[in-house]
Amino acid sequence: MSVDANTPVLRVSGLTKTFCLHLQDEARIPVFDALGFTLNAGEAVALNGPSGVGKSSFLKLVYGTYLAAAGEIAVMHRGGWVDIANAEPRQVLDIRRETLGYVTQFLRVIPRVPTLDIVAEPLIERGESEEAARARARDLLNRLNIPETLWSLSPLTFSGGEQQRVNIARGFAASFPIMLLDEPTASLDAVNRQTVIDLIGEAVAAGSAVIGIFHSKADREQIASRAFELTPALAA
Amino acid sequence: MSALAAETVEMTPILAARGVGHAYGDFLACRDVSFDLYPGEVLGIVGESGSGKTTLLKCLSGHLEPTEGEVGFAVRDGEMRLLGEMGEPERRALARTDWAFVHQNPRDGLRMSVSAGANIGERLMANGHRHYGNIREAALEWLAKVEIDAERIDDLPRTFSGGMQQRLQIARNLVTGPRLVFMDEPTGGLDVSVQARLLDLLRGLVQRLGLSAIVVTHDLAVARLLSTRLMVMQGGRVIEAGLTDQVLEDPQAPYSQLLVSSVLQV
Numbered sequence: 001m002s003v004d005a006n007t008p009v010l011r012v013s014g015l016t017k018t019f020c021l022h023l024q025d026e027a028r029i030p031v032f033d034a035l036g037f038t039l040n041a042g043e044a045v046a047l048n049g050p051s052g053v054g055k056s057s058f059l060k061l062v063y064g065t066y067l068a069a070a071g072e073i074a075v076m077h078r079g080g081w082v083d084i085a086n087a088e089p090r091q092v093l094d095i096r097r098e099t100l101g102y103v104t105q106f107l108r109v110i111p112r113v114p115t116l117d118i119v120a121e122p123l124i125e126r127g128e129s130e131e132a133a134r135a136r137a138r139d140l141l142n143r144l145n146i147p148e149t150l151w152s153l154s155p156l157t158f159s160g161g162e163q164q165r166v167n168i169a170r171g172f173a174a175s176f177p178i179m180l181l182d183e184p185t186a187s188l189d190a191v192n193r194q195t196v197i198d199l200i201g202e203a204v205a206a207g208s209a210v211i212g213i214f215h216s217k218a219d220r221e222q223i224a225s226r227a228f229e230l231t232p233a234l235a236a
Numbered sequence: 237m238s239a240l241a242a243e244t245v246e247m248t249p250i251l252a253a254r255g256v257g258h259a260y261g262d263f264l265a266c267r268d269v270s271f272d273l274y275p276g277e278v279l280g281i282v283g284e285s286g287s288g289k290t291t292l293l294k295c296l297s298g299h300l301e302p303t304e305g306e307v308g309f310a311v312r313d314g315e316m317r318l319l320g321e322m323g324e325p326e327r328r329a330l331a332r333t334d335w336a337f338v339h340q341n342p343r344d345g346l347r348m349s350v351s352a353g354a355n356i357g358e359r360l361m362a363n364g365h366r367h368y369g370n371i372r373e374a375a376l377e378w379l380a381k382v383e384i385d386a387e388r389i390d391d392l393p394r395t396f397s398g399g400m401q402q403r404l405q406i407a408r409n410l411v412t413g414p415r416l417v418f419m420d421e422p423t424g425g426l427d428v429s430v431q432a433r434l435l436d437l438l439r440g441l442v443q444r445l446g447l448s449a450i451v452v453t454h455d456l457a458v459a460r461l462l463s464t465r466l467m468v469m470q471g472g473r474v475i476e477a478g479l480t481d482q483v484l485e486d487p488q489a490p491y492s493q494l495l496v497s498s499v500l501q502v
Contacts, residue, residue, distance in 0.1 A: 022490035
């Protein structure tokens with residue numbers, strides 16, 4: 001893939017979000033007011049800001065898990081711009097299948113589905129052959145030090161750290177033009193942390209644009225080429 | 237928005253509801269429901285008992301005539317036909333070919349007096365299959381898919397456990413390759429362990445066969461696992477609709493917030 005620097009792949013403008021908690025005395029929690037942000041092809045951006053400022057919320061808005069109150073979240077998808085904030089569910093799902101990857105520390109375990117299948121699923125959903133998808137899954141599980149004896153088991157009974165690494169393997173199985181990372185390196189040991197940093201670096205080298213939350217300054221410095229600071233003043 | 241991006245998702249709905257409602261006498265059980273369901277989509281309908289979910293499902297599946305609005309279904313040649321304008325024979329033909337209906341109680345969807353194999357074969361025969369060997373082979377294949385031992389093929393469903401009966405009902409429904417499956421609380425009344433097995437099975441089948449489905453459930457975990465989209469109903473109306481993870485993680489309406497916040501954590 002040829003990468004054009006300064007070619008935007010994600011354009012957020014006028015993004016406004018307020019949580020309204022109807023059951024708690026109609027409490028209103030403003031998160032963003034007319035926020036703007038642009039992500040270019042092939043760059044890695046660290047999303048910074050104090051705890052509670054809305055870093056995870058920002059990623060969830062971009063992924064379509066949170067509903068924007070106003071503004072536009074334009075994603076370059078299959079050669080055209082699509083506004084996630086106003087797209088139909090089936091369009092958002094197509095964007096998630098092909099364009100937007102999202103990796104957190106938390107695995108959503110599906111009962112009875114083996115680890116290998118969980119990791120291979122995003123590739124199979126894209127129409128990749130089961131063989132190729134499983135080969136990629138095996139490679140990632142190896143790199144993330146998940147013992148082969150566990151691959152045929154559901155991760156339901158795995159330790160928290162193992163589940164996190166399975167989720168990272170799943171998140172990096174398919175390549176995406178845009179990747180949203182929510183603290184993927186948090187609470188990993190040094191070896192696995194470096195593996196995740198390498199995976200991110202490989203994705204960027206292959207042309208992915210990355211925006212992520214990284215708790216550790218050292219990780220940020222290794223991964224990101226610039227920072228996007230969320231401050232309470234800017235946010236609300 | 238570019239035409240290119242729009243082209244990549246299916247453009248024609250398989251089912252369309254416009255202002256659908258049903259009144260039992262003076263009581264409006266559901267009203268003003270409109271949505272489009274596209275091929276491959278699984279729509280979850282959630283809400284408390286009495287919110288109109290099942291009445292709506294019956295209207296959508298032709299089991300109950302809506303007293304308001306209309307339901308359209310895209311038949312195999314792509315033409316959108318209104319259920320209300322179809323004759324009874326045509327609707328029956330759809331019900332045994334393109335549609336499947338999985339009842340909450342397997343006894344409502346199975347024939348309890350004939351064997352498991354006959355329950356599966358019956359739908360094939362109703363569609364004109366005559367070769368006994370092929371029908372039995374299809375029955376065996378579907379028993380395996382729903383994880384029922386082949387040795388039980390000649391047993392009556394009443395000798396099966398509740399979970400097995402539910403899996404048999406699913407096999408009976410899916411054997412004819414329907415394009416749209418209606419499910420009414422498919423895991424209701426089953427043990428939690430059996431539920432997980434059934435959900436995994438349903439999820440796998442829906443994904444592999446590329447089915448569209450409408451699933452009524454009051455269980456948000458079931459909705460999260462099976463559905464790509466959700467509609468929340470209260471008092472007969474749809475009060476919120478959207479992507480499943482969006483409705484569950486960022487519910488907008490007061491009742492949706494109550495529903496999501498009422499789930500017990502384990």
